[in-house]
Amino acid sequence: MAEQKKMVEAITPMEEDFAQWYTDIVKKAELMDYSSVRGCMVIEPYGFALWENIQHFLDTRFKELGHENVAMPLFIPESLLQREKDHVEGFAPEVAWVTMGGSEQLEERLCVRPTSETLFCDHYAKVIHSWRDLPKLYNQWCSVVRWEKTTRPFLRSVEFYWQEGHTMHETAEEAKAETERMLNVYAGFCEQQLAIPVIKGRKTDKEKFAGAEATYTIEAMMHDGKALQSGTSHYFGDGFARAFNVTFQGRDNSINYPHQTSWGMSTRIIGGIIMTHGDNNGLVLPPAVAPVQVVVLPVAQHKPGVLDKAYELRDRLKGSFRVKVDDGEQSPGWKFAQYEMKGVPLRLEIGPKDMEKGQCVLVRRTDREKIFVPLDQLEARIAEQLDIVRQQMYDRALERRESMTYAAGTLEEMKRTADEKPGFIKAMWCGELACEEKLKEVAGVSSRCIPFEQEKVGDVCVCCGRPAKSMVYWGKAY
């Protein structure tokens, strides 16, 4: 009991210090460890198993949609990075440079890829010749490096893991459809699998990806009201194709530039899972990606038959669920706290009395509700309870987002809301960069997105009072 108390007390409550609460969880749930390399993480087995489940779902979905995995080099020669002007301006200040190989100075510096548009274009220029070669639908899973000054586990790190899809199409329409399709894949994954409600929309020019014509995003709200950009999909037009001289012979024999997209989701989403669902007892994991969906805890495990029963249940369930038994010597209380910390969606308790009655107890991570389940209905009831857990998680997150979303009609109202109420602010915007910059300066908020689902919360720009073009979500962001 002492051990359990100690462990539970060791988490800083989120109301007291949200940043510390976050750091406590990533460490105590054993998701990651700091390394000796500034800003680079060690992703520990539990965190990596979570990432593998995320990867598996997305990878399967990408392949169903016709995408193929490839591997591009880790390095980008400086001259290649410089080929597209906006792109190099956006990324050059934050890359790591390799200048020596063995003991020799390199003739040309190589940067460690911060993203791979340039490498994909360089390759596409060699393999795309005819409209018959299109579309090219490539993806890669890798890590990328951005030389960030201030880092936080999963949210902002020098090295992070992601997938980057890069596609080339015959027409602008096809490329735009791909951009939208992949944004929808991300949104569906967040909402269905991760139980994270997201707002889909377009980034303003100020916030878009360096070199893109348009960037689309899904934005999620964290416990503290801040936004997390959770996945992005970019439409490039033929800008990179022109810069890299990627051409194809069209159906009418004319020479054309193909139209391009890229899209990515990263280990950042793990930060999003923590900050959307976690509580003061630790992590709460969405069943679809939880490394352990059901932990079997034998009660009074020294009593005859209890452990055997626990193993029997595990063996019976393991074809259908990710399940483990904890037969360790620690007290039940310690174990309860431990698996709450790790966010396991369901705890299954089985003891001598349950065995007599041919039942077990399921306890939901989300609300600690105990459900007595006859053993002969176990599979169906676990599936049902996992669905309930997911639904509870989603509903809570959506309710929170709705209760923490405000509207503002004037700059002053915007500033007051931003100062006093954490959350999103809906406000009309004229479309001018100057107003966007002023809102940042005065109210400390950035534009999160111009949502696809527009809503008229006024007629004029919240900042300048001129006629508004669109409604924008504003907020503080990770």
Added chain:
Amino acid sequence: MAEQKKMVEAITPMEEDFAQWYTDIVKKAELMDYSSVRGCMVIEPYGFALWENIQHFLDTRFKELGHENVAMPLFIPESLLQREKDHVEGFAPEVAWVTMGGSEQLEERLCVRPTSETLFCDHYAKVIHSWRDLPKLYNQWCSVVRWEKTTRPFLRSVEFYWQEGHTMHETAEEAKAETERMLNVYAGFCEQQLAIPVIKGRKTDKEKFAGAEATYTIEAMMHDGKALQSGTSHYFGDGFARAFNVTFQGRDNSINYPHQTSWGMSTRIIGGIIMTHGDNNGLVLPPAVAPVQVVVLPVAQHKPGVLDKAYELRDRLKGSFRVKVDDGEQSPGWKFAQYEMKGVPLRLEIGPKDMEKGQCVLVRRTDREKIFVPLDQLEARIAEQLDIVRQQMYDRALERRESMTYAAGTLEEMKRTADEKPGFIKAMWCGELACEEKLKEVAGVSSRCIPFEQEKVGDVCVCCGRPAKSMVYWGKAY
């Protein structure tokens, strides 16, 4: 037909120029492309699908044996690399150095990991405290960088892909058992799944991994008689643990250093598959890892019902096999050549006459044998034919290795054999480095391994004539 001929003629026969034959295959089978980054590959979809199948098999096996995946940083600070003396001496001359982040000079250089023992030890020092924390059985899938001067696709490249397992154990015995277990996983995978016969053995001190107490290897013979080291497993004792101050409290409360292993298999094995099984028509892929196991080619596909039948067969088979239909406009001859080039194990031909008879034709990549198969027996017959293909591949490779393995009793005999006959040479060795170096100098061969299956081919060292300690396989190697 012109197109087919052109394609077939475009491969240089291996008898004419083996290196060119190899390069032709990697390019024409679309496994990889050269990049703008010296020594770094673009692995194309077909090559990457092959690697994913290799990964899937090994990863499943590792997990069955209790290993967990993690992710370590891409970079190693110079001071960390230097912690273990032999290790830094072995690797420092061939690493890429990051010296700048953005526009700032780094205070300490970071190397791009050439291998990750130092990073794992640095982490293990933080998470291992008690014997209860052992064993730690970690693995990671990643790319590593070694600044090689001369590179060849898959065989030797600046960046390559691999997995590296790193484990820590309570006792030397346990660590040694792990080293052996993982070597056996690699050997089993090569022989069973890849149809590549291998020789298991220990590396001499000269050839072992920098910092290891012992390195175990599996060695395969390529078409040209050269050896390919195809997987290695290292036993470190507690050398790294001492250098990194990794300690644990033992069962008797004493403070101890854990015993360590590491083991790896890389994209090099793709080179091994090509050079073991390929022929002058292209790649020949082992069914277990082939991205496409059966290609369905409709014959006279303009005739009514043929294409529909082809799709129907694909849909019927896709739950059991990796299958695709080629319904393209190219001639059958072009398609035959194309899928031979890509090494697809079985071709399934279906045309109007077959449909009338309720049959189809299976053609094996290995010997072009045609098998007429009633459609109602299709699944069983495909499984049977894939087994036959695997067995043919293995038998041929083993027969070749046996016919190209010689014994030598004297230095002169060794030199003559090495000069005249490509292949392996079995010869006795006294165990002295001087003799090993002299054999390299005089006969141009290196020790491949001291095989576990010893055979007495003489009493005295082939070089110095003193009493021999063991029989060694010698040869030229990739």
